[in-house]
Amino acid sequence: MSTVNSTSSTNDLIKALNGTNGSSASKPKSAQDMQDNFLTMLTTQLQNQDPLNPMDNAQMTSQLAQISMLEGIQGLNTTLTSLLASYNTSQALQAAGAIGSNVLVEGSRLALASGQAQGGVILGSAATSVVVTIKDGTGKTVQTQELGKQPAGTVAFQWDGKDANGAQVADGNYTFSVEASASGTKVSATPIQLGTVSAVVRNGTSFVLELTTGETVAFDDVLQFM
Known part of the structure; x- marks a missing residue:
């Protein structure tokens, strides 16, 4: 069974998720991109890790936190955009009703x-x-x-x-x-x-x-x- 060094492979995983592992890697543009990359790299690393030197859970937890934060920000942006659209529609209807007043x-x-x-x-x-x-x-x-x-x-x-x-x-x-x-x-x-x-x-x-x-x-x- 082939093994990889836990620390270096985990660092490679973090770099790959952030789009910094080589010139061919592209920076993820959304939380979904990061999540997909994370799951792919995590599966690969679990298959090749050294049982006597497992990967660093702290770094994995940090990456998961980054994904969760990005998802939250994108969700907030979507909600704010929706609220703004609703406000503009409400204001338009209210303003139209003011004609003649x-x-x-x-x-x-x-x-x-x-x-x-x-x-x-x-x-x-x-x-x-x-x-x-x-x-x-x-x-x-x-x-x-x-x-x-x-x-x-x-x-x-x-x-x-x-x-x-x-x-x-x-x-x-x-x-x-x-x-x-x-x-x-x-x-x-x-x-x-x-x-x-x-x-x-x-x-x-x-x-x-x-x-x-x-x-x-x-x-x-x-x-x-x-």
Whole structure:
């Protein structure tokens, strides 16, 4: 019966499994490749080992652990890919259902239609004074509203489309800014605008909502669907 040296043959086995045993060996590309190579080499070594000098179990155990780890990583990648695909599909369906809906997003655009417009502001803390300044496309101030004392959180306001002199202005897109304070101390004020979703557009692996104003907003940036 022919025998082989246990240590050298085990090292050869490890090298072969890792694709380093000679120029003709190719590196396994998957856990299944490694497993097939391992079983083939293990069978050969068991048939030719020296009974008085058996192969090193520690090295065999190490190789098995490598195979198990690679299988686990590949399985995790497959699971994550599947979850991402499911998430994208769910997001697409949800986004499609948003067409025609009104949404609240961060922004300072004020769309006047039929003499009516709505806007809002998120206050970081309670304020004793909240002032909204509305401007036209040229940057000229059209109207100023004093909202008075307001609590922290979202505060809504309406505009009837009239300027400071009480004259009705034309429908269209306007902008607004907000200044808030509490006993003379500035309060954080983030303007929010009301928009209507007209379309859903794919942007890479995600979707964005296109508003009737022509603006686009990320699905995750919507503060509220109305």
